[in-house]
Amino acid sequence: NAGVTQTPKFRVLKTGQSMTLLCAQDMNHEYMYWYRQDPGMGLRLIHYSVGEGTTAKGEVPDGYNVSRLKKQNFLLGLESAAPSQTSVYFCASSYIGRGLYGYTFGSGTRLTVV
Amino acid sequence: AQKITQTQPGMFVQEKEAVTLDCTYDTSDQSYGLFWYKQPSSGEMIFLIYQGSYDEQNATEGRYSLNFQKARKSANLVISASQLGDSAMYFCAMREKYSGNTGKLIFGQGTTLQVKP
Numbered sequence: 001n002a003g004v005t006q007t008p009k010f011r012v013l014k015t016g017q018s019m020t021l022l023c024a025q026d027m028n029h030e031y032m033y034w035y036r037q038d039p040g041m042g043l044r045l046i047h048y049s050v051g052e053g054t055t056a057k058g059e060v061p062d063g064y065n066v067s068r069l070k071k072q073n074f075l076l077g078l079e080s081a082a083p084s085q086t087s088v089y090f091c092a093s094s095y096i097g098r099g100l101y102g103y104t105f106g107s108g109t110r111l112t113v114v
Numbered sequence: 115a116q117k118i119t120q121t122q123p124g125m126f127v128q129e130k131e132a133v134t135l136d137c138t139y140d141t142s143d144q145s146y147g148l149f150w151y152k153q154p155s156s157g158e159m160i161f162l163i164y165q166g167s168y169d170e171q172n173a174t175e176g177r178y179s180l181n182f183q184k185a186r187k188s189a190n191l192v193i194s195a196s197q198l199g200d201s202a203m204y205f206c207a208m209r210e211k212y213s214g215n216t217g218k219l220i221f222g223q224g225t226t227l228q229v230k231p
Contacts, residue, residue: 040223094217103161
């Protein structure tokens with residue numbers, strides 16, 4: 001089925017470990033986003049990309065890096081995980097168009113840092 | 115700075131009754147879009163309804179309607195004839211101005227709705 005696929009779905013990390021979350025979309029969307037969801041705070045934008053080879057910082061970028069080497073993939077990296085990065089991470093993509101931007105969300109990655 | 119505020123952390127509604135979830139927003143832009151998403155306990159984000167800032171009529175999608183009051187900067191979600199399956203977290207979100215061309219969504223804190231049988 002067409003959509004946004006996030007891997008892995010669950011992960012437990014030790015403090016200081018690194019990992020990469022992969023987001024893949026097969027809808028040829030230009031824009032891709034990484035959000036984190038924490039209780040009582042909604043979804044906050046970490047980084048985003050408006051096209052292949054471009055990335056930009058969102059609201060809470062510290063401690064994360066991203067890359068978009070291919071249009072369909074958007075990677076989120078944690079170089080040295082901290083307990084404060086325990087969260088649910090959502091990737092989303094959207095198309096360029098008049099008026100409504102159609103957003104598609106992945107199913108989320110639940111990350112626990114111990 | 116653009117901001118979305120949902121002041122109701124939790125709401126209860128009796129099955130088959132209507133419920134309104136509040137959302138206020140702050141923006142200095144004239145062109146913007148407002149969204150509502152549903153997040154059930156399974157965790158996925160489900161798009162419910164969209165309202166553009168220039169849309170003259172309130173958006174409706176089945177049992178969902180958006181009460182858009184531009185002057186008050188509010189975009190409340192109305193769910194009619196509540197069902198048990200409506201129990202979920204609901205998020206209001208706003209798209210950054212079109213001319214910015216980034217498509218970023220800004221989310222509110224969310225409202226947890228519980229439907230009682």
